[in-house]
Amino acid sequence: MAPAALADRQNAEDQEPLEFTASNLIYFSSVSENTKRFVEKLEMDAARIPVYATEPQLISTAPYVLLIPTYGGERGKRSIMPQIMKFLRHEVNRANLRGVIGAGNTNFGEYYCIAAKRIAEKCNVPVLYTFEIMGTSEDVLNVKEGLETFWTPASQNRQQR
Numbered sequence: 001m002a003p004a005a006l007a008d009r010q011n012a013e014d015q016e017p018l019e020f021t022a023s024n025l026i027y028f029s030s031v032s033e034n035t036k037r038f039v040e041k042l043e044m045d046a047a048r049i050p051v052y053a054t055e056p057q058l059i060s061t062a063p064y065v066l067l068i069p070t071y072g073g074e075r076g077k078r079s080i081m082p083q084i085m086k087f088l089r090h091e092v093n094r095a096n097l098r099g100v101i102g103a104g105n106t107n108f109g110e111y112y113c114i115a116a117k118r119i120a121e122k123c124n125v126p127v128l129y130t131f132e133i134m135g136t137s138e139d140v141l142n143v144k145e146g147l148e149t150f151w152t153p154a155s156q157n158r159q160q161r
Contacts, residue, residue, distance in 0.1 A: 019056040021047035027067040070104040070115040099128040
């Protein structure tokens, strides 16, 4: 991208409407809403990364765990949706990220939940859990209990060491 076009894009992003959240769980779900249905089963406060460019950009104001699906693509290419990449381009969103939970399809083989793995590696945070597609009731229970434990003060103290 030409430098002038890049500057125009950055200026446009700087001027876009923002929505702030203190939720400890932030997720992305496409229009299929598979991930959204999983998050609703958790019965926890959660914020959704916008699907459409016309929606306000989400900004995290507190530490959070990111829950995202992996999308198909040849050898994991394009496995991370552009909306997630845009969300993580905001420095504060990267700084507040504490862990990633991935949804995926085991048919992807070695690329199962690759989006969560790549983001965790890039942002130096752990992959906390992975589940297939919409998850099972056991996955819901594991994630819910895991997040409750993860956010306890004792757990946070161990992570900061």
